[in-house]
Amino acid sequence: MTIPTKASAVIIGGGIAGCSVAYHLAKLGWTDVVLLERKQLTSGTTWHAAGLIAQLRATKNMTRLSKYSQELYGELEAETGVATGFRRNGSITMALTEERREEIFRQASMARAFGVEVDQLSEADLKALYPHLNTTGFAGAVHVPKDGQGDPGNIALALAKGARMRGAHTLEHMLVTQVHETTRNGQRAVSGVSWQKDGTQETGFIATDFVVNCAGMWAAELGRKNAVNVPLQACEHFYIVTETIPGLTQLPTLRVPDECAYYKEDAGKILLGAFEPVSKPWGMHGIPKDFCFDQLPEDFDHFEPILEKAITRVPLLESAGIHTFFNGPESFTPDDAYHLGEVPEVRGYYVAAGFNSVGIQSSGGAGMALAHWMEHGQPPFDLSDVDIRRMQPFMGNRTYLVERAKETLGLLYADHFPYRQKATARGLRRAPFHDLLAARGAVFGETAGWERANWFAAPGQTPAYEYSWKRQNWFDNSATEHRAIRENVGLYDMTSFGKILVDGRDAETFLNHICGAEMAVPTGKIVYTQFLNPLGGIEADVTVTRLSETRYMVVTPAATTVRDLSWMTRHRGDFAVSLFDATASEAVLCVMGPNARALLQAAAPWHDWSTEAHPFGTMQQIEIGLGLARAHRVSYVGELGWELYISTDQATHVLEHLLQVGGAFGLTLCGLHAMDSCRIEKGFRHFGHDITQEDHVLEAGLGFAVKTAKPSFIGRDAVLRKKDSGLSSRMLQFRLSDPAPLLYHAEPILRDGAVVGYLTSGAYGHTLGGAVGLGYVPCAGEAVADLLASSYQIEIAGVRHAAEASLKPLYDPTSARTKV
Incomplete structure (x- = not known):
C-alpha cells in the first residue's frame, strides 16, 4: 500500500495500547490515523502477557477504565470476527495473614462503592470455587465473579482490525526514527514523524499535529529524542505453564499475594506467575535492535522460591509437567501507575505506556480516555492517577529508574499498607534542614522525590515505620504533634511545596x-x-x-x-x-498554634506580629536571627500561624534560631502526618483526593474562592450555570462515633442504609476524638437540612460504623482561631 504522507494522528507502537488508541480515535471519526509498528503487531510485551482482566483498581476512575476494558473485550469478537478468548471466569484473592485479610476486605468494601460485584468467602466457599487449593493458613478471601481473562495478542489484533474497519492504517516493520517539532503560539509542538522501513534504506515523513508514544519498553528512549520525560524501566517477568492436566476444568483466576503468586487456568493447563519482592531490571543499556517475539534467558533460581510455595498451595502442580518456563520483559514506572496524556514539554505529544503488568486490563479504557483527551482537549474524567504530568524531571534518570524498578514490580503483590513509603531510590531531594531534623528523630516519607519529615520518633524509639492497617507505631507520636499545634506551638517543614x-x-x-x-x-x-x-x-x-x-x-x-x-x-x-x-x-518553615505569635515575636522582635499590623492573608518581609525571610500569614491546619519563606542559604540558620528561642515556649517539631490530621479536622480539601478536575468548585464547597464578578476567567460560565441549576452533590465531613476504627480513603458512605458515595480522604482527628473523613453525597434538589437530617454510616472492611455528618467544619467552624 501507499504510505500516507499526512495523518490526523500517528501512533508509535503496535502493542495493545497502541491498537486501542487507534481503535478509539477511528471510532471518533479520525479516519486517517496511522499506526506504525517497528516489527509486528503485539511484539515486545503484549504477545506474552498473562491476559488477566480484573475490574477493581485502587481508585474509582481506574476501576472505571478497567470495567470499560472488560466490556469492550466482551464485544470485540462479534464486531471484528477475531477470536479474543475472552471469558468471565471470576477471580479470587486469598489472604494468609490478618493484615492481608484487612486489606482485601477493605478492598471489597471499596469495590461495592465503585459498583463492582464482590463477595467475601469462607474457607468452605473458597474450597468449593477452587477445589484444588490447599487452604492451610487461610485468613480470608474475596471473590469478584465478573472478572475475566482473554488472549492478549488476539485482543490487540481485534482492536487493530476494528481500527482498520473505520479507516485507520496499521503499518508493520516501520521504525519511527524521529518525532519532529515546530513552534506554535510560542510553544514546542509536534509537526510530524520520520520513518524507516525495517531492513531497508527506504525512509519517509508523515506530517501530523498529534503523535502518541505507545512504544512500550522503548517509550522512554523514544521520548529522550525530544527531551520528553517518559520514566519507565523494563523488568524481567516470570511464569510457567504446565502440561495439560487431565480433568482440569475452568477455574477462577487465583491470587495469593502473600506468596507473590497468581494462578490462571487456560485450556486445561495452569499458568503460574510471580511478582517477586526484588525484581530484575533488564535492558539498562538499551534494548536489542531486533528484539521482537523474544524471550529472556531462564533464571530458575530466581523463580524457585515461588514455585516451592506454589506446589504446596496447589498440590496438583507437583505431578504436572512444565510445558513452558517463560521470562519476558514488561515496563514498570516509578509509582506503579501507567503513563497517559499529553506531555508537558511538547504540544500534541501524547503517551500511553508503562503499564506495570496490567496493560491488558487497562488498555481498552486507556485508549478510550486518551482518544477523548485528544478529541476534546481534556480527559473524560479525572485521570491524575496516571497523568504523565505527575512525573518529575529527575525521574527520567536511568540510575533512578533501575533502582526503583527493583521494588515496584514486587509492590504489586506487597501489602498495600496506608502510609507505606518506597524504600528504593531515596534521598535525592532534601530541604536544607534535613540532617538537623533527622538528628532530632525525624522519620521521612517521600513525595515527588522530596524527603519530608512525616513524624518524629521519641528518644529511644526506633525512627522507622512499622506498617499495619491498625494504629501504626507513630500514632501516638503524631497525636502529640497534633496537640502541640492545637494547644501550644508546633513547627514543620513545608519546603517541598x-x-x-x-x-x-x-x-x-x-x-x-x-x-x-x-x-x-x-x-x-x-x-x-x-x-x-x-x-x-x-x-x-x-x-x-x-x-x-x-x-x-x-x-x-x-x-x-x-x-x-x-x-x-x-x-x-x-x-x-x-x-x-x-x-x-526557598525553604519553608511553618510555625503554627495559639502561641505562634509569642514565639515569633521573641524570635523576630523587629517585626510587629499583631493582627492589626500583620493581618491574616498577608505577607511581609521580616528580619529573623541574622537573616531575612517573608512571613506569610496563612494556615492549612486551622490555627494561628505563619509560613516563613527563607532563602535556602539562610534556612538552616533560621531553623536553629527558632529552635533555640522556641525552647522557652515548648516548641514541638511536627511532621506532615500531624499537618494532615489537623487539616482534615478543619475540613480543608486535599487536591488529588478531595478535589480533582472533575469535581465542580461549588460542589466542593469552595465557591467563596471564586469571584464571578470578574468579567472573564476559565470556568466562569460553568460556575454561573451551576449556580442556576443547583448542586447535584455536596462535600460533607464525617466523624465516626466509635473512637477506635481508622479511616484512610475510599470507604463507602451509607445514607439511610444505602451506599451513596465514598470517602475521598480520611485521617484520625485527635482533637475531635475519632476518625474523620471527607466525601461527596448526592443531593440534587435537596435542602441542606434534609441532607443533614439523614442517618450516615461508613463501611470499613465490611463493617458499618455510625458517623456524624456536617457541612461546616466540625473543628472551629467560623475559623476564629486562625484570625486572632
Whole structure:
C-alpha cells in the first residue's frame, strides 16, 4: 500500500495500547490515523502477557477504565470476527495473614462503592470455587465473579482490525526514527514523524499535529529524542505453564499475594506467575535492535522460591509437567501507575505506556480516555492517577529508574499498607534542614522525590515505620504533634511545596484569566484560589501571593508542580509573563498554634506580629536571627500561624534560631502526618483526593474562592450555570462515633442504609476524638437540612460504623482561631 504522507494522528507502537488508541480515535471519526509498528503487531510485551482482566483498581476512575476494558473485550469478537478468548471466569484473592485479610476486605468494601460485584468467602466457599487449593493458613478471601481473562495478542489484533474497519492504517516493520517539532503560539509542538522501513534504506515523513508514544519498553528512549520525560524501566517477568492436566476444568483466576503468586487456568493447563519482592531490571543499556517475539534467558533460581510455595498451595502442580518456563520483559514506572496524556514539554505529544503488568486490563479504557483527551482537549474524567504530568524531571534518570524498578514490580503483590513509603531510590531531594531534623528523630516519607519529615520518633524509639492497617507505631507520636499545634506551638517543614513565580507586565491579567479569585490585590496580599477548567472542575488548588506590581508567587502541592506549571504554560497565550519553578530556591518553615505569635515575636522582635499590623492573608518581609525571610500569614491546619519563606542559604540558620528561642515556649517539631490530621479536622480539601478536575468548585464547597464578578476567567460560565441549576452533590465531613476504627480513603458512605458515595480522604482527628473523613453525597434538589437530617454510616472492611455528618467544619467552624 501507499504510505500516507499526512495523518490526523500517528501512533508509535503496535502493542495493545497502541491498537486501542487507534481503535478509539477511528471510532471518533479520525479516519486517517496511522499506526506504525517497528516489527509486528503485539511484539515486545503484549504477545506474552498473562491476559488477566480484573475490574477493581485502587481508585474509582481506574476501576472505571478497567470495567470499560472488560466490556469492550466482551464485544470485540462479534464486531471484528477475531477470536479474543475472552471469558468471565471470576477471580479470587486469598489472604494468609490478618493484615492481608484487612486489606482485601477493605478492598471489597471499596469495590461495592465503585459498583463492582464482590463477595467475601469462607474457607468452605473458597474450597468449593477452587477445589484444588490447599487452604492451610487461610485468613480470608474475596471473590469478584465478573472478572475475566482473554488472549492478549488476539485482543490487540481485534482492536487493530476494528481500527482498520473505520479507516485507520496499521503499518508493520516501520521504525519511527524521529518525532519532529515546530513552534506554535510560542510553544514546542509536534509537526510530524520520520520513518524507516525495517531492513531497508527506504525512509519517509508523515506530517501530523498529534503523535502518541505507545512504544512500550522503548517509550522512554523514544521520548529522550525530544527531551520528553517518559520514566519507565523494563523488568524481567516470570511464569510457567504446565502440561495439560487431565480433568482440569475452568477455574477462577487465583491470587495469593502473600506468596507473590497468581494462578490462571487456560485450556486445561495452569499458568503460574510471580511478582517477586526484588525484581530484575533488564535492558539498562538499551534494548536489542531486533528484539521482537523474544524471550529472556531462564533464571530458575530466581523463580524457585515461588514455585516451592506454589506446589504446596496447589498440590496438583507437583505431578504436572512444565510445558513452558517463560521470562519476558514488561515496563514498570516509578509509582506503579501507567503513563497517559499529553506531555508537558511538547504540544500534541501524547503517551500511553508503562503499564506495570496490567496493560491488558487497562488498555481498552486507556485508549478510550486518551482518544477523548485528544478529541476534546481534556480527559473524560479525572485521570491524575496516571497523568504523565505527575512525573518529575529527575525521574527520567536511568540510575533512578533501575533502582526503583527493583521494588515496584514486587509492590504489586506487597501489602498495600496506608502510609507505606518506597524504600528504593531515596534521598535525592532534601530541604536544607534535613540532617538537623533527622538528628532530632525525624522519620521521612517521600513525595515527588522530596524527603519530608512525616513524624518524629521519641528518644529511644526506633525512627522507622512499622506498617499495619491498625494504629501504626507513630500514632501516638503524631497525636502529640497534633496537640502541640492545637494547644501550644508546633513547627514543620513545608519546603517541598511547589513555588512558581509569575513575572511580567501582564502577571495580574494572566492570573485573573486562569484563577477563580480576584488577583487585582495590593502587594503583600495572599489569595486562596483554584485553576478551573471550562466545566468548572478544579485543575489546581493554590495560594497566590502578590510580591510586587509585576510579580506573584503561586504555591502548590509538591506532587502537582509539573502539572500546574504545564497548565499555566498552556494558557499563557500572548500574555507578557514569564513562568519559573522556584521551588528549590526557598525553604519553608511553618510555625503554627495559639502561641505562634509569642514565639515569633521573641524570635523576630523587629517585626510587629499583631493582627492589626500583620493581618491574616498577608505577607511581609521580616528580619529573623541574622537573616531575612517573608512571613506569610496563612494556615492549612486551622490555627494561628505563619509560613516563613527563607532563602535556602539562610534556612538552616533560621531553623536553629527558632529552635533555640522556641525552647522557652515548648516548641514541638511536627511532621506532615500531624499537618494532615489537623487539616482534615478543619475540613480543608486535599487536591488529588478531595478535589480533582472533575469535581465542580461549588460542589466542593469552595465557591467563596471564586469571584464571578470578574468579567472573564476559565470556568466562569460553568460556575454561573451551576449556580442556576443547583448542586447535584455536596462535600460533607464525617466523624465516626466509635473512637477506635481508622479511616484512610475510599470507604463507602451509607445514607439511610444505602451506599451513596465514598470517602475521598480520611485521617484520625485527635482533637475531635475519632476518625474523620471527607466525601461527596448526592443531593440534587435537596435542602441542606434534609441532607443533614439523614442517618450516615461508613463501611470499613465490611463493617458499618455510625458517623456524624456536617457541612461546616466540625473543628472551629467560623475559623476564629486562625484570625486572632
